[in-house]
Amino acid sequence: MAEQYVTGETLVGEVVTKYPEAIEILLSIGMHCLGCPASRNESLQDACAVHGIPAEQVIEAINEKIAENK
Structure with a gap:
């Protein structure tokens, strides 16, 4: 399993700010x-x-x- 950078409790705003590479997944x-x-x-x-x-x-x-991306 990949490292847990985000969890279910992580705010969408935090994901977008800290991990912009995740934006394409959210949009998709x-x-x-x-x-x-x-x-x-x-x-x-x-x-x-x-x-x-x-x-x-x-x-x-x-x-x-x-x-x-790390």
Whole structure:
């Protein structure tokens, strides 16, 4: 398993700010409001639930993408 840079509790805003390489993953799954104040203060877990997407898959993909860029 890849290193855990983000978890379900990590805020979307923190992901976008600290790990811009994750933006393409979030956009590809339909999270297009990454700059909106509401989404920036939402956890990845909650954002995935709103979009009907399994959070575990998204978190794993983001962590793998971040690891590739380290």
